[in-house]
Amino acid sequence: MSKQLSSGVAHLLKKAKVPVFNGYGKLDGTQANGRRKVLVSQDGAAPTTLTAQHVILATGARARVLPGLEPDGKLIWSYKEALVPEDMPKRLVVIGSGAIGTEFASFYRNMGADVTLVEVAQRILPVEDEEISQLARKAFEKQGIRILTGAQVGTLQKTATEVHIPVTLGDKTETLVADRVISAVGIVGNVENIGLEGTKIQVDRTHVVTDSLCRTGEPGVYAIGDLAGAPWLAHKASHEAVMCVEAIAGKTVHPIDPTKVPGCTYCRPQIASVGYTEAKAKEAGYKVRVGRFPLIANGKALAMGEPDGLIKTVFDAQTGELLGAHMIGAEVTEMIQGYVIARTGELTEAELAETIFPHPTISESMHEAVLAAYDGALHF
Amino acid sequence: MTASVPASAPATTPQVARPTNRIVASPLARRIAASKGVDLASIKGTGPHGRIVKRDVEAAESKASASLPSHAQAAAPVSGGGSRSVPHTTMRKVIARRLSESKATIPHFYVSMDVELDALIALRAQLNALSSDEGQDSFKLSVNDMLIKAAALALKQVPEVNASFTEDAMILHDDADISVAVSLDDGLITPIVRAAERKSLKQISQEAKSLVSRARAGKLKPEEFQGGTFSISNMGMFGVKEFAAIVNPPQAAILAIAAGKRQPVVSGDEIRIATVMTVTLSVDHRAVDGATAAKWLSAFRSIVQSPLALVL
Numbered sequence: 286m287s288k289q290l291s292s293g294v295a296h297l298l299k300k301a302k303v304p305v306f307n308g309y310g311k312l313d314g315t316q317a318n319g320r321r322k323v324l325v326s327q328d329g330a331a332p333t334t335l336t337a338q339h340v341i342l343a344t345g346a347r348a349r350v351l352p353g354l355e356p357d358g359k360l361i362w363s364y365k366e367a368l369v370p371e372d373m374p375k376r377l378v379v380i381g382s383g384a385i386g387t388e389f390a391s392f393y394r395n396m397g398a399d400v401t402l403v404e405v406a407q408r409i410l411p412v413e414d415e416e417i418s419q420l421a422r423k424a425f426e427k428q429g430i431r432i433l434t435g436a437q438v439g440t441l442q443k444t445a446t447e448v449h450i451p452v453t454l455g456d457k458t459e460t461l462v463a464d465r466v467i468s469a470v471g472i473v474g475n476v477e478n479i480g481l482e483g484t485k486i487q488v489d490r491t492h493v494v495t496d497s498l499c500r501t502g503e504p505g506v507y508a509i510g511d512l513a514g515a516p517w518l519a520h521k522a523s524h525e526a527v528m529c530v531e532a533i534a535g536k537t538v539h540p541i542d543p544t545k546v547p548g549c550t551y552c553r554p555q556i557a558s559v560g561y562t563e564a565k566a567k568e569a570g571y572k573v574r575v576g577r578f579p580l581i582a583n584g585k586a587l588a589m590g591e592p593d594g595l596i597k598t599v600f601d602a603q604t605g606e607l608l609g610a611h612m613i614g615a616e617v618t619e620m621i622q623g624y625v626i627a628r629t630g631e632l633t634e635a636e637l638a639e640t641i642f643p644h645p646t647i648s649e650s651m652h653e654a655v656l657a658a659y660d661g662a663l664h665f
Numbered sequence: 666m667t668a669s670v671p672a673s674a675p676a677t678t679p680q681v682a683r684p685t686n687r688i689v690a691s692p693l694a695r696r697i698a699a700s701k702g703v704d705l706a707s708i709k710g711t712g713p714h715g716r717i718v719k720r721d722v723e724a725a726e727s728k729a730s731a732s733l734p735s736h737a738q739a740a741a742p743v744s745g746g747g748s749r750s751v752p753h754t755t756m757r758k759v760i761a762r763r764l765s766e767s768k769a770t771i772p773h774f775y776v777s778m779d780v781e782l783d784a785l786i787a788l789r790a791q792l793n794a795l796s797s798d799e800g801q802d803s804f805k806l807s808v809n810d811m812l813i814k815a816a817a818l819a820l821k822q823v824p825e826v827n828a829s830f831t832e833d834a835m836i837l838h839d840d841a842d843i844s845v846a847v848s849l850d851d852g853l854i855t856p857i858v859r860a861a862e863r864k865s866l867k868q869i870s871q872e873a874k875s876l877v878s879r880a881r882a883g884k885l886k887p888e889e890f891q892g893g894t895f896s897i898s899n900m901g902m903f904g905v906k907e908f909a910a911i912v913n914p915p916q917a918a919i920l921a922i923a924a925g926k927r928q929p930v931v932s933g934d935e936i937r938i939a940t941v942m943t944v945t946l947s948v949d950h951r952a953v954d955g956a957t958a959a960k961w962l963s964a965f966r967s968i969v970q971s972p973l974a975l976v977l
Contacts, residue, residue: 604696
């Protein structure tokens, strides 16, 4: 499937008459006429020199490597190996409970592995709203995932077939034993060997510093996607690509507001969110109105046998702005766009309340969660 | 010593109360603007297709509070003196928006001239004496009625002033549709005497009277105060010495009429007494240049000082 999609992209590029040079690209100064030079090398052959007025860097990111936790591709995986396992581990330890770690923990548990999810922070999915984190933990534990939070991981000991993982929780240390370990402790930008040295392009903690229009410190050089900073999401990268090229083409563009970028975690139950969490909204000084609607009160969710879940809305009490929305449950990654549109179009609770949601769908809960914020939920 | 010129249309600065144009703004931007008292019409939108979005309102608001320290003070009085906030009427909002727009976008200049009124006042007395005492045919011309006609005739003589500037072309109007500024309790409005150059003084007088009374009663139809090719604002009855009005877009000029006052006038080597008023023409310089404005004022003065043309 992945192959089909990527050959589809290759076809689109061909159709659009975009020449593709495979190889390692590297910035190489400018020509006399101000055009930038990019060297493309492959397989040790003499590099090809390309020149262009504008160069967009999109080298992405890779898994962060922590000392003592280096992926070896055999017993210790990064997300890359975890995507294409040769065999199914019986006992799996996932270190890190961000979106990537949580997705793999959920997936492998659903495939039947004994999974332990280890997180250094006090809760899993630490960037999500706290209530959602709690509900996710409850749901995962119900499915049999063991979750250790506030946990420090020591140096891993490997045997031929298993890994021993010392984990410290408060003053107690326990050694977990696993067939495989997935290290999901974040990502780092691919900023090396692309010719940034000696340029005015700034790098901050492995990511290229850009302005709101993806421009770097070097005129004519842009950076997008994971290389250019959070949120590390494909749809954000894709939107940046379009915006960056449109800006170069002289069109009027609108910079990306990270609080309008949806975040989705494809675990079971699914998690999706946009904008401020309740805590972040309060931290930012908003007086908030919060609405909640549990999926157990939704007919479609019940009929699907997926009654566990919650839709939560956070509104600015003063202006009615939808500051954030947080969802956990069936199909929520398919539904979050409704709230993203509301945020992007700057709708208030009034327009959302007046919107008619179809029955019977899970999305009705999104309506109810809006009404609930204004004390008007109908079915709960 | 002061002989105020009577006028039927007391007024200050003119204003056409047009229905507001559709403003494209997000619901959130509208709500924030309403709560912070920011006028959306004064904001340039930076959203898709120029839509006004939250950041535009917030930027406008922070700019307004930065440049107007008194604004913040008014919103939250610090001393015990007290203040209260009176919500704007729609008319007040339109006035604020249209005049800000005019002053901000139209390069104004002003030309003043003294005009003797004695001949016109004498003619007025003669004409009014012809009126029957009552009934449909009765009339009582005001000086303002005669100045409306004088302005209309001057516009026929110098038609470049009866114009509207647009980006692509100058629009030259055939009729002299005179907007007459009328003050109301809560603002002002400019009902229009259409094609005043072709109407008799009696017609103008009766029409102006009806427009003014219906304006004060709030019963004007939109077409009676929308449009117009030239404005007159008369503050003579308040005894003002002179003033300059703000151009009423899309018109090119507005005439500000001050009080007529008996004063010494040097003519030849003689000093005589005459009733003199100072009129000031405010002009959109994009449409009308200085010499043309002066030419128009001269024409206006000639008609007022030799007013028989008004009854031709």
